[in-house]
Structure formats: structure tokens, C-alpha cells
Amino acid sequence: MEKLAKIIAYTKQxxxxxxxxxxxxxxxxVATLSHKIAKAEKAPVDEIxxxxxxxxxxxxxxxxVADVDTACRELQQFLLEIGLSAQQQxxxxxIIxxxxxxKELTGKVSLPLAGKIVQxxxxxxxxxxxxxxxxAYFGGGHQHPLHDPAIKPITFTDKTQYRKGSTVINHFYEKLFLLPEKMNTQTAYREALRRQKFMESFLAEFYQEWQPENIDLTELE
Known part of the structure; x- marks a missing residue:
């Protein structure tokens, strides 16, 4: 528990x-969901x-992070300092x-069971x-348009293209709706389908509100 407390504090910082x-x-x-999935699947994983x-x-x-290499070195040093075994590190x-x-855009990597659950x-x-x-939060922060019917969803083939993105609404089709079929566990798959249905309902409402009935200018004086 002491090691996990240090990990939580490091993450928060x-x-x-x-x-x-x-x-x-x-x-x-993500940690809470990982714990729930592992428990539901009776997965024999190292909890740490x-x-x-x-x-x-x-x-x-x-x-x-702005500097991935530095962040990696700092994390490696942290894991060593808190006393995790070499195998755990x-x-x-x-996994991460x-x-x-x-990462999968350039080839899927076979993760250990703990990694599949966290994924x-x-x-x-x-x-x-x-x-x-x-x-919506990420897209707005990166100046992605909310929606443009003229911009069609993209099938991404590399990370650079993926990072550029297209529109917030397109992201539902470019990535989010692809995720349920990529789930590794039945527990996550069932929950993913439930969440996807909610998102589909949201999109139906969004499209209705995005394009309301046009004003009949002939009715205006």
C-alpha cells in the first residue's frame, strides 16, 4: 500500500x-476501472x-508532456526508488x-494480461x-472544428496524421466507435457497447440541433 500511495502521489504531481x-x-x-475489470474477469495479475x-x-x-524522453527517465528512476522489482518496472x-x-496504427503489440486490462x-x-x-475538451483545446459536414472522417494510418485530427464529431467515427471491438475482455466489451449506445443517442440529438429547420424568409415582413 505504501508503494501504491507513492505512485498515486507521483501521478497527481x-x-x-x-x-x-x-x-x-x-x-x-482508469485505475478504478482496471481494478473492477480484473476482479470481474478473475484475472491473475500483479495488482501493483x-x-x-x-x-x-x-x-x-x-x-x-513536452519532453517524453525526460519524462521516461524520471519515471524509471521513480519506480526504482520506491523499490519495485526489476520485473515489475x-x-x-x-505496458504504458x-x-x-x-501505437496500434503502426502495428499492434501483444500486451501482458495486466496491460490488456489497463488498455x-x-x-x-x-x-x-x-x-x-x-x-470536446481535447478538440477545443487543439483548435479542432466542432463539426463540418464537408470534412469527412479519416482512416488514420500513422501517428502524425492522427495527432492532427479533423473535427470533434469526426473523432467519434475515426476512433471512439472503433474501440468496442478492440476490447480485450468481455467485461470491458459489454460496458463499451453500453456506452456506445449512449453516444449514438447523443449524436442523433446533436445532428438534429445542428441543422434546425431553416427560416422561411417569405414569411418575414
Whole structure:
């Protein structure tokens, strides 16, 4: 518990100024979801590896930190200082370096079971009400248009193109609605489908509000 407390404190410090939707609150939810999925699946995983990966997964992400190499070195030193075994350190770093959606654009990496669960939990955070808000928040912060019917969704093939993005609404089709079929566990898959249905209902309402019935100018005096 002492090691986990230090991991939580480190995460909070690293992510306390995040304005991309990948802050400490996100890390907490990913950790909670990871724990719930592992319990539901009766997964034989190292709890420290599971929760450390969940809490720390965005502390070295290029969406969040300006210097990824420095962030990686600092995290490696931290894991060593708190007394994790070499195997635990290696597995945690492998998971958080290979679990992202953008990483899969250049080839899917086979994650250990703990990594698959954390990956599922992180992807659930991109769905449902939380996913809608985080998508809008991130898109607005990166000057992505909210919606433009003339801009069609893109099938991304590389990380650079993916990072540029297109529109907030297109992101639902470019990534978010692809996630349920990418889930590693049945527990996460079921929850992903539930969240996707909510998002589909939201989009139906959005399109209705985006394009209201035009004003009949002939009725105006």
C-alpha cells in the first residue's frame, strides 16, 4: 500500500496542470476501472503492476508532456526508488509505452494480461458521457472544428496524421466507435457497447440541433 500511495502521489504531481482531459481524475478512473475489470474477469495479475500502469499511463504521453524522453527517465528512476522489482518496472514501462490507440496504427503489440486490462479501462474512458466531454475538451483545446459536414472522417494510418485530427464529431467515427471491438475482455466489451449506445443517442440529438429547420424568409415582413 505504501508503494501504491507513492505512485498515486507521483501521478497527481505529474498531471496536476493537465488541460487535455488526461489529468489525475482520468488516471483515477482508469485505475478504478482496471481494478473492477480484473476482479470481474478473475484475472491473475500483479495488482501493483496493474494499478501502477493505470495511474502512470499518461505521465509519459506526448499529448501531456513536452519532453517524453525526460519524462521516461524520471519515471524509471521513480519506480526504482520506491523499490519495485526489476520485473515489475519492466512490465509497467512496457505496458504504458505500448497500450495507446496511436501505437496500434503502426502495428499492434501483444500486451501482458495486466496491460490488456489497463488498455480496456483507458479505452472505456473514451466512451460514454465521459468520452463525449473529454473529446470536446481535447478538440477545443487543439483548435479542432466542432463539426463540418464537408470534412469527412479519416482512416488514420500513422501517428502524425492522427495527432492532427479533423473535427470533434469526426473523432467519434475515426476512433471512439472503433474501440468496442478492440476490447480485450468481455467485461470491458459489454460496458463499451453500453456506452456506445449512449453516444449514438447523443449524436442523433446533436445532428438534429445542428441543422434546425431553416427560416422561411417569405414569411418575414
Amino acid at each position: 505529474q498531471l496536476q496542470t493537465d488541460l487535455t482531459g488526461h489529468g489525475f481524475d482520468h488516471a483515477q478512473r 503492476v496493474l494499478l501502477a500502469s493505470a495511474y502512470l499511463h499518461d505521465t509519459i504521453d506526448d499529448k501531456v 519492466e512490465e509497467i514501462l512496457f 509505452n505500448n497500450m495507446s490507440f496511436s 480496456d479501462a483507458d479505452r472505456l474512458e473514451a466512451l460514454g458521457a465521459m468520452g463525449i466531454l473529454r473529446t
